[in-house]
Amino acid sequence: MKINIRKFDWLLFSIIFLIMVGSFFFVWSAAGFNYALKQLLWVGIGLFFFFSIIRLDYKDILKYSYIFYIFAILLLILVLIVGKQINGSRRWLPLGPLSLQPSEFMKIAYILTLSKYMSFKRDTENFTMVLIPILLTMIPIAFIAKQPDLGTSLILLPIFGSILFVAGTKLRYFLPLVGIGISALPFIWFFLLKSYQKGRIIGFIWPDKNKDWGAGYHRLQSLIAVGSGDLFGAGWRNGIQSQLGFVPEQHTDFIFSVISEEFGFFRASAFIVCYAIFVICGFGIAANSKDKEGRLIAVGLVTMISTQVFINIGMTLGIAPITGLTLPFLSYGGSSILSSFIALAFIINVRLRSQITFAREEP
């Protein structure tokens, strides 16, 4: 099928372009120019993937979604065996000079698979159709949680919810799911969570009580950085808290604290507005998609990105627990950039092949 270049979503793309420019300069500010160059390299690779993917029809790609899913699961198993251990968790798969984070690709493979499954099943009235998606969700969650990477594993839940919701699952089916989830909490707390994860959650709920537990410290440092920003910020590369490296992981997980400190309230909230526009565009694409597969893919991917944005910025601002979630398109890191671009590619892919364009061709 020929690509209609007019359907290319320039608004969406320019928003992403703006965010990428911000990413380049703030990775530079937080970690140095070399990191920013590396980031550019990853953006190049990301763009390559992006353009490769939009050339293909997403329906053709979806045919192989189960294979992607199994491949990603295998990678997850592999990373548990030979993964590189950083800060006490095995998340990275060494590939020569680079290292990949399979859980990032697992998310996308999972969304494709779930969308495929949900669009294939016509009968949304049947409760049994919810059981397979639960299984599809629980396997990656278990493997990613084993790394351990609680943040990434839990982000599959809102994706699961939104895809099922948009796919037309009856609302009464969600109630038992919530019930199962709540009854599983004690089990998760006592058997699955590591002590530092518990510490982070406790540190999030009672930040003053658990300063020794690490998470409280990170939270405080991040808040100090954000709070120092004021309305107009300290100026690029002038944020003392960020420049002195008090905020941990500030070029990856905590990059938004650098932006807040150096750019101030107005420009930092402009970034959030950019993400909001992105989300609105994304859901617009989903709503106007010609078929169910495209709609579910777009909903899943946009949910993934917006959840990540919310949790990442939320933890920077001290209203979400500290997890290893990156800020899509902004955080430094090859896997994060790559998965973000692949997600973007699928969203635009859906748009390019949608039957409906806005206003112009309507009677």
Place this chain on the structure above:
Amino acid sequence: MNKSRKKDIYKSNNATSTHQHRIKIILGIIIVLFFILILRLGFIQIIEGEKYSGISDKRRIRKTPINAFRGKILDRNGEVFADNRHTFDIIAPYKDLLYFLLSQKGELLPRLEKINAHKKMSERCSTCHEKQDLLFRRLVNVLGINKRSLIKIAGETVKKVEIVKKDVSKRAGKDIVILEEVSKHPVIKDASFKKVAIAEAQGDNFPGIVVRANPYRWYPNHNLAGHIIGYTQKVKKEMWENYKHKWDCLDKESFVSNYDINVEKNKVPVSFCEKMSFKITNIDRLFSLGFLGDILIGKTGIESYYNMILSGNPGERYEEITYENSRAGKIILERPPEAGEDISLTIDINIQRIAREALGDLRGAVVVMDPWNGEIIAMASNPGFNLNTFNKHYNHIVNDKNKPLLNRPIQSALPPGSTFKIVTAVAALTEKIVTGNQLFKCYGQGGGHTRFRCSSKYGHGMLSVEKAIHHSCNVYFFKVADEMGGELLHKWGKLFGFGELSMIDIPYERKGILPKPKSVSESKNISIGQGRLLATPVQVTRMIAIIANGGKKVRPHVIGDINNTDSVEMQDDTDGENTLKIPKSVLEIVRNGLAKVATEGTGRNMKIEEYLVAGKTGTAETHRKNDNHTWFTGFAPYNKPKYCFTVLVEHSPLHAAEATAPVLRPVLAALFPEIEAKQRINN
């Protein structure tokens, strides 16, 4: 194509109304969440912004003081009175000491159970103790010190700090991090230069361990001029807080700037400050910069009065602290210290030494001054104290019955005795109560006047003023006082500087008492320097200087010049107010009277006539028998005064001439070496 697409639109619209609805719901949820993010961002940055930015400034930038060298204090010939020296401590962070001790002893203090729990919880800390153990083991090897003594020192420090911490935490009812816990403590005190050099050179191998210089003052002349020089102390924050209200007003400028008072002269309550005659200490500024107890400030004497000049300006270094090891990263700003300026005193170290030696075991004071400009040549106070061992012997010095801390020349306010007769005589002559030739008859001790009697049993016979001075006839001056009245006596006492500060540049001067006589008997008492009248040796010296220089009321001072700059100028007090209008004829009569004291008057046995001394003895009786305060004040040579001097011997059983002569003679010999030499040849 177009048609089918239209169909598709309608079709999809119908079929997808539920999913569009549901997408809108999800979109709404996400937009609300993003809106919460923006609200939260605004809350932190705008409303709570100040709170957080305050925290960050404190944590990230460390201000460290760079000590400035304190200026030296020199005598008038460049001999050193006070110098700087250093001892070096090698210090380590408290936490390192604590962990090292734990790794050595393997025991836990109660509080440390918590640390241990933390250690178990966090895998990262599992190697903490090993690190410290390794660090100190290397330190022991490199510096060649005894490990057991290191453990002992660490143990003592930890014990001390933990006790304080426990106490403080108990009182507060919660766990409190005390200052000692985060500061550094000495591992080796008073380290040798070799060890210091090794520690400095290998500093990178021992993170956190640094060399700290402890400045201290060294006084090559030990106890020679302890009272003038004064002692220094490390500033304690508490001490400063306690005295702040007193000290604030000492600094006129800071007073104005601190309290934003109108600079108009009348509105600034400077009178008290001026009376205290302190020079400003810039302590407040130092504390505001975060200096803690490392700076020496003068507590008494010259060290205190000229503290600001001597202390110089400590430098500041602003360092960025990076997260790792909390070690200093790059230096943002460094203001180098300005060394304090050296101060030259007018004191001549030789005269001072001789004066001190001449006093021997006596309690008393010697003041030698240039009558023309008020330069103090020597100012000895006995007993004294050794500044080098002052801290060590502090309790002993404070409890000594002889009061060695008393700076007698300016603090020992005693009745001046007959030396005050000079004032009475000048007053009477100038106010024309008596004339030079007028004679009075001295009735001696008889005549029914039991209280107001003369030292001579049978009386001096007919006396003129001149004779009355050199015979120190009480009766003559009683009569004069009777005729003159208390008012005039008080006025002239005041003109001669009694009852007020001499404004000498040494702090804690006492002004004595010049009472306003209310009765005839009181004015009689005061006319001969008894009764409630009290004066310090410096006041008496200034009085005699006025006679010597013909009416100029000089301001005594010990500051000579401040090297390299002329930032401090002694005010020249030669303006009208400070010059007494004494007719030449009066001065002539009084000077002649004083000159005869040494030859045929009360001081004829003192063997000082070779030095052409004009002076006056004074014996102030206490209420005990054979216990007098004896004075001799005078100037020499009488025809062309070069020095004026005062000798005070307290609680002497003897009369003035006998008590003060052995002290005065060596001082005069030192002041006039050529006369001394001639005399030796003659003998």
